[in-house]
Amino acid sequence: MSTSQFGTPIENDTEAVVVVGSGAGGGTVAYELTRRGVPCVVLEAGAWLKPEDYENDEWAAFNQMAWLDQRTTSGSWRVSRDFPNLPAWIVKAVGGSTTHWSGATPRFHEHEFKTRTYYGDVEGANLLDWPITLAEMEPYYDKAEIAMGSTHRHGRPPLPANNNYKVFANGAEKVGYKYYATGPYATNAEPYDGRPASIQDGFNFQGDKSTAKWSTAVREIPRAVESGKCDLRTQCQAVQVTHDAQGRANAVLYVDSEGTLHRQAASVVCVAGNSIESPRLLLMSASGLHPDGLANSSGQVGRNYMRHLTASAYARFDRDVRMYRGETMAGIIADEARLDTSRGFVGGYYMETLSLGVPFLAAFVDPGTWGREFTEVMDAYARTAGMWIVGEDMPQESNRVTLNAGVLDPFGLPAPDVHFDDHPNDVAMREHAWGRADLLYESVGADATHRTPPYPSTHNLGTCRMSERPEDGVVGRYGEAHDVPGLFVSDGSQMTTGASANPTLTIVALAIRQAEHIADRLGKGEL
Amino acid sequence: MADLKPALVSLLRAAYPHPSFPDAPYERTADTILGQLDEDLWHRLALEHGLANLDTEALADPHSEAASAYLRSIEDAEFFAFVRGVTVVTLYNDHEVWDLLGYEGASYDKGGYVERGFDDLDWLPDPRIEEYDGPDALQPVADADQPTAKA
Numbered sequence: 001m002s003t004s005q006f007g008t009p010i011e012n013d014t015e016a017v018v019v020v021g022s023g024a025g026g027g028t029v030a031y032e033l034t035r036r037g038v039p040c041v042v043l044e045a046g047a048w049l050k051p052e053d054y055e056n057d058e059w060a061a062f063n064q065m066a067w068l069d070q071r072t073t074s075g076s077w078r079v080s081r082d083f084p085n086l087p088a089w090i091v092k093a094v095g096g097s098t099t100h101w102s103g104a105t106p107r108f109h110e111h112e113f114k115t116r117t118y119y120g121d122v123e124g125a126n127l128l129d130w131p132i133t134l135a136e137m138e139p140y141y142d143k144a145e146i147a148m149g150s151t152h153r154h155g156r157p158p159l160p161a162n163n164n165y166k167v168f169a170n171g172a173e174k175v176g177y178k179y180y181a182t183g184p185y186a187t188n189a190e191p192y193d194g195r196p197a198s199i200q201d202g203f204n205f206q207g208d209k210s211t212a213k214w215s216t217a218v219r220e221i222p223r224a225v226e227s228g229k230c231d232l233r234t235q236c237q238a239v240q241v242t243h244d245a246q247g248r249a250n251a252v253l254y255v256d257s258e259g260t261l262h263r264q265a266a267s268v269v270c271v272a273g274n275s276i277e278s279p280r281l282l283l284m285s286a287s288g289l290h291p292d293g294l295a296n297s298s299g300q301v302g303r304n305y306m307r308h309l310t311a312s313a314y315a316r317f318d319r320d321v322r323m324y325r326g327e328t329m330a331g332i333i334a335d336e337a338r339l340d341t342s343r344g345f346v347g348g349y350y351m352e353t354l355s356l357g358v359p360f361l362a363a364f365v366d367p368g369t370w371g372r373e374f375t376e377v378m379d380a381y382a383r384t385a386g387m388w389i390v391g392e393d394m395p396q397e398s399n400r401v402t403l404n405a406g407v408l409d410p411f412g413l414p415a416p417d418v419h420f421d422d423h424p425n426d427v428a429m430r431e432h433a434w435g436r437a438d439l440l441y442e443s444v445g446a447d448a449t450h451r452t453p454p455y456p457s458t459h460n461l462g463t464c465r466m467s468e469r470p471e472d473g474v475v476g477r478y479g480e481a482h483d484v485p486g487l488f489v490s491d492g493s494q495m496t497t498g499a500s501a502n503p504t505l506t507i508v509a510l511a512i513r514q515a516e517h518i519a520d521r522l523g524k525g526e527l
Numbered sequence: 528m529a530d531l532k533p534a535l536v537s538l539l540r541a542a543y544p545h546p547s548f549p550d551a552p553y554e555r556t557a558d559t560i561l562g563q564l565d566e567d568l569w570h571r572l573a574l575e576h577g578l579a580n581l582d583t584e585a586l587a588d589p590h591s592e593a594a595s596a597y598l599r600s601i602e603d604a605e606f607f608a609f610v611r612g613v614t615v616v617t618l619y620n621d622h623e624v625w626d627l628l629g630y631e632g633a634s635y636d637k638g639g640y641v642e643r644g645f646d647d648l649d650w651l652p653d654p655r656i657e658e659y660d661g662p663d664a665l666q667p668v669a670d671a672d673q674p675t676a677k678a
């Protein structure tokens with residue numbers, strides 16, 4: 001496939017809002033702006049795959065849409081040993097990682113916007129309160145849940161219990177948890193918003209062929225393209241954001257699939273390439289005025305990279321479970337997603353049902369293992385139940401995305417390096433969560449549980465963080481760079497801290513709020 | 528060049544011992560590994576040398592303690608790491624292996640699993656799917672962790 005154009009063309013020298021990336025953040029911003037009549041150019045590095053293109057096969061789908069350009073890793077995290085060139089499992093396609101995502105949509109708690117206040121001075125952690133509060137976010141959480149069709153919210157019914165959930169929820173009840181349910185998940189239990197109900201086909205990390213699952217590839221992007229205000233250019237990768245003599249963002253340079261460089265003039269630039277590519281783009285945009293990278297006078301661009309705690313537990317039983325039948329994720333336990341330092345750590349975590357097929361379970365259950373210890377796990381496949389653990393990890397200045405000038409991508413540009421070390425708080429939380437998962441599964445008769453280490457990161461956060469004061473972070477309360485007027489960050493890299501919740505609902509809510517703000521200021525001639 | 532396949536198959540059987548598996552999936556995986564050598568001189572050198580010196584007698588019974596003890600002794604060798612890297616993404620991507628392990632794979636063309644057993648587990652009671660609506664609301668912050676409590 002090669003560069004394609006969709007929607008209504010906009011001239012390269014016409015100043016438009018230029019959105020980099022069409023995933024959760026970028027797709028939402030583009031839709032929310034174009035529906036208010038604001039012209040947008042959307043540059044997307046990947047192709048537009050349609051539901052009929054999705055492969056219901058784990059490796060085929062991964063090779064079809066994962067971001068596989070050269071990346072490097074460093075630090076003590078196990079991903080760097082097992083998958084040295086795959087720090088993250090994210091998507092290069094229209095819709096970004098929302099084509100892969102599984103749809104869990106919990107909100108942040110109030111205190112999770114104020115971690116410096118609540119957690120105090122945690123050694124080695126670069127904690128900071130967000131410049132915004134839950135109260136300010138609530139109306140946007142509502143809008144995001146309605147857009148995404150979250151189950152259990154706004155009249156949307158719950159998903160039914162699948163086999164994996166039956167084990168999970170019975171275990172939850174047995175160990176005394178109360179706050180479990182099959183959602184909220186942004187997958188239709190009944191038809192909604194022009195899309196059908198789930199047929200429980202067992203594939204959604206691979207793109208959902210049925211479209212029961214929300215993604216910006218099935219909702220926001222098609223609607224933006226039909227608005228008459230959007231020029232979507234696929235397989236166009238932004239490589240630099242430029243500014244004028246006054247320091248205002250004024251254009252984006254991008255490369256098409258032939259390797260040709262283009263310039264798109266911009267009134268506003270919204271960067272939403274996910275938390276590895278967004279800081280990489282800013283670092284590649286260094287100038288005389290911004291010698292350390294665009295918008296980096298704080299020195300925080302690329303720092304405070306977070307990936308959530310993550311771990312999994314797979315339990316074997318003496319009877320069939322068949323976890324792969326039905327929605328990949330459709331169960332959540334919130335009892336541990338709270339602040340209670342008597343457990344030995346700050347922050348909290350969710351437990352969520354998770355199923356992998358045979359190919360991915362083999363690759364990820366315990367990378368590098370072999371022998372009977374490994375094949376016993378695989379032999380029990382049909383009798384296995386699984387859960388994922390997602391919790392708040394500590395922002396650390398040294399966990400960071402940098403340019404690795406020694407390794408080049410296919411365009412000849414420096415590859416990003418992702419450096420990560422676990423914080424002791426992350427380790428303590430993970431041990432606690434594995435222990436609880438063992439108890440939960442043992443309570444319903446598990447023969448054994450296997451503790452699976454973090455996968456390459458699916459949640460990538462924090463590398464252009466939001467802060468009240470310019471010296472503490474990269475962007476302010478609406479995601480606009482403190483030091484580059486007209487430059488916004490619209491994805492998960494804005495997150496000041498990661499909370500225990502899966503991030504996408506919050507990314508979408510922030511993007512809706514940001515688009516409203518941009519449209520408002522454009523309308524007043526302020527941008 | 529000597530036929531590397533028999534030695535490779537016995538290595539695979541012992542490194543990934545599944546009592547229920549016939550030889551065919553291991554043989555297909557061996558073919559895939561050998562097929563990659565044309566493009567990869569470094570792994571060709573490592574694998575040919577490694578297999579030429581493999582103690583196939585120790586691997587005769589793939590399920591024996593002797594076989595796994597022997598494999599532990601060569602665990603860090605480059606050729607063994609290469610074999611493992613390809614095997615884990617090939618053997619378990621083999622559809623006969625899926626059948627043997629009870630994985631049914633794609634279902635979209637059959638209408639999904641909604642009418643085909645997505646909820647057929649019957650050895651546990653049907654759990655609640657709605658959120659808890661009892662008297663005790665989740666308390667997001669323990670009393671002792673309120674900032675005022677610490678001050």
Ligand SMILES: Cc1cc2nc3c(=O)[nH]c(=O)nc-3n(C[C@H](O)[C@H](O)[C@H](O)COP(=O)(O)OP(=O)(O)OC[C@H]3O[C@@H](n4cnc5c(N)ncnc54)[C@H](O)[C@@H]3O)c2cc1C
Pocket residue numbers: 020021022023024025026043044045046089090091092093094095096097098100101102103104105205236237238239272273274275277278281329458459460490491492493502503504505507
């Ligand atoms: C397997 C999996 C399961 C997940 N499950 C959940 C879940 O249950 N709940 C949840 O909340 N989250 C989940 N996530 C995470 C979720 O997908 C991400 O948080 C979210 O999509 C991030 O949004 P984003 O806008 O930051 O980036 P993305 O959605 O990744 O979009 C970034 C886009 O930008 C494009 N891009 C990057 N650089 C450039 C460039 N220079 N020029 C042009 N385009 C560029 C990329 O190709 C991509 O399309 C999951 C992720 C994965 C991979």
